[in-house]
Amino acid sequence: MSTKQFLYLYREVNPYNIPVLREIVKQGYEVTCIHETKKKLVPYNVPELKNVTFYERKDFDQVSLNQLVLSIEPNVAYVSDITIPMYNKAAKLLRKTNGTPVIMGFDTQWRGGRQWANVITSWFRHRLYFSHVLIAGMRQYEYAKRLGFKNNQILWPLNSADVDTFLKVPLSFEKFKGHRKFLYVGRFANVKGLKYLLEAWSGIKNKKGATLTLVGNGPLRSKLESYDDVIIRDFMSQEELVKLGAETSCFVLPSTFEPWALVIHEFAAAGLPLLLTNACGAASHFLINNYNGFLVNSNSHEQLRIAMEKVINSSDKKLFEFGERSREFAKSITPKMVAYAITSAEVKSI
Template identity: 30%
Template sequence: WTGSLRQRVASVVAPWYLHSAIDVLWVSGERQRQLARRLGYAGARCWSGYYACDWDRFADVYRRVGSARPRAFLYVGRYVPIKGLDILLTAYRQYRAQVTDPWPLICVGSGEQEVLLQGVEGVYNQGFVQPQDLPEQMAQASAFVLPSRREPWGVVVQEAAAAGMPLICSDVCGAAVHLLQDGYNGYLFESGNASHLSDCMGRVTEAPLAHWEAMSKRSHQLSAQYTPHRWADTLIQGVKSWIACMR
């Protein structure tokens, strides 16, 4: 829920148009649940946990690699303005100027802003990577960064958490509401604030190994909120509950 004119109009007309055609809304998380509630969907009419990554494949990285992985930041996403790639690169330049032993930044993706990555010291552009190869990319880095300007959810956040990566996310990332606790398994920064992001990157870099390992473990644990098994269970139990309500 953002309070936009479109959403406000929808909340008014929903009883006449949506409710007659749609019985249940299955949403990804709390921010989407807020919108669903304003549209008149609550209780048995609103299910959570719509998105779930291939959890076992990414959890295997955590079990297999642990802390024995290269010290590097990882970004995975489209190279487009809405994803905040320019913000990340500005923050990364500031970060490199502030720390004595900066980590490299690995970028995975493609898009119109790919040219921004050229010639930036410490940045490695891997280009587009097939989904089945993404776990191995996460095994080659120690922290995940998602600097989006707008991100209703972000499945990649759960993938990185399952792989045991401390997270650095902008405060517009919907998945961060459930998967990132500031200072516990990573850091939350104000969207668009490159200096704040740079500071967060520095805090991860300077963290003692024991603290990094604790954040890694906590990310992995939080990621288990969403698995294919729980997705299937939500569907089965949700249908049963809805049928019971209709009787």
Template identity: 30%
Template sequence: MTIKVVFCWSDISGYMAACWLALHKLPEVDVFVVAFQARTETAFSDQLMQGIPCRLLDIQERQDTNLIKRLVLAESPDVLVLCGWLHKPYRQLAFTSEFHETGLIMTMDTPWWGTWKQHLASWFLRSYLQRINSVVVAGERSWQYASRLGIQPANIARGVYGIDYDAWSPLWEKRIQSEWPRSFLFVGRYVPIKGVDVLVKAYQIYRSQVSHPWNLVCCGQGALESKLEGQPGIENRGFLQPTEMSQVWQSAGAFILPSRFDPWPLALIEAAAAGLPIICTDTCGSAVEVIRPWYNGLIIPQEDPTALAQAMLTLHQEYAELSIWGKRSQQLAAPYAANIWVRRWQQIIHNTYQANTVKKNPSKLVNEQLN
């Protein structure tokens, strides 16, 4: 039996494309993706979705509730995956009568911070969450939030995201074939929430403390790009497609993510898979899963240029250990490989379909098992 699953997603990305493609190759699962075309700040190529049955929505279409409903109805899904609750046209699908017989999965990566808005969320989202069969969270912090929303632990699974681990893992071996690079790397949007301004200040402090400072390579684009220009030692590569990034990752000696807020940044997972030591702030949700202080990286407070500069200095001084730290990073990233993601999601989809079938029509499941 083949289960038809439709993902209603936000922006496309290289990591999710790799996961969807791997899932699409399974004969037991028929995949279709409705997603946004890339935003200006990321500008991922639509070619990332090559080989994946999909419909990408432009800026106007993504707000068209009737269009989205028609697109999903045309696929007749057994299981429908909705990314969170923020995008109203997706959220409204849970209340569409045509999908009352469809298994519903909600994904979330928002961490629990205990804000008053989060305390009220279970009340505002009650009717929506009551229609959801399963919730898949990114990591431990979002598991805590899902639990506080009233989702039963038996209906919460971990592992929203995965990466193309096989594309990243050879980079450590290539890196150690010569002298380990003496450089820092930042990959992300050039926006305040990513702490780009903090990064520039910290790098200036770091440069003042050593006689032979490492370069800082930055890849991305955004409103704060001007802060990188004309800064000694900072090299702005701009936004690069995933296929253009391999040499950049290989040439890096350590990765930095100084975010002010980052629910579950995949950049940390990719950096770890690439075999890099990592510096990040404690607001980066995925640090819980892939960073172990003084084992493969360092975790610092947000908005603290002095602490970030000290972390950069520490890696500079621990240069002889960086290849070891990088290898440890790969071990922590390995569970997020696309092939593992597929096995995880195949089980989640199957369990959701089965539980929903039993709930709606017990005799249907019995007949399918007999056949």
């Protein structure tokens, strides 16, 4: 029996894609991955993987890409970013020529407005290129339905943290004794709500020795460095974040717009209480307010301040229980689940 083929048309391979690719290979597929290597502040070097061949998107034009995907004859294909025209055209070709199941990755929440144009044109765009849609969570389901995908064409989950890596963070009662350390990880950009986080932090009258660490980089870095009582650190590898998570009491993400935010899954797996805004798409899956953390409205430094004070004044026992519950939520999505969700598009209904 010949080896099955899987085609992965991706914008940019990240560390959390690698466990998924390994799981797809375990299912008996040979993987062809076309992606883009971006110049990052902390570049990610894609590792060599058995039965996975990586190509750079810059090395293809539309004709050569079409030739490659047709020669592969994939059993199933996945397009991570539908804003890349050459990927969409290749997807259309596979659908028309071979009837290949082609999945679109989808983390966009339904907000209405301009999105109605996509709904109206879905028969000529999304439905023409793609047989299935792979969604991040419940907030993406409504949009997928409006685009015309049937229930059996909507797959889940879209992505997963490298859960096993972040489960290595020790979770013990002693972790929360005697200190409260808040951690933010992400871009230093306005959409991340850092303005509201710093206003909230400055408004806490008695921090009781609590600290705030911001990990990342971006256009707001120089402004953030003007705060004497805030620790600024550069982007880190996952292994470095695991070590930092072992020293942290609460993960906070104050975003004003966030389709999903995989980082929430990572630090839920690390066993941290979560403090999130309702703009974070992943909050609906990984956080229940006052069960494993606190949910606040976006664009509100006052609600953030109150929530941070709740963390500071919570008992060690309560925060430890929050951390345990976060870790249980994190186990509900794994790279293996993502891999099987993708390849399920090839499986005929029984």
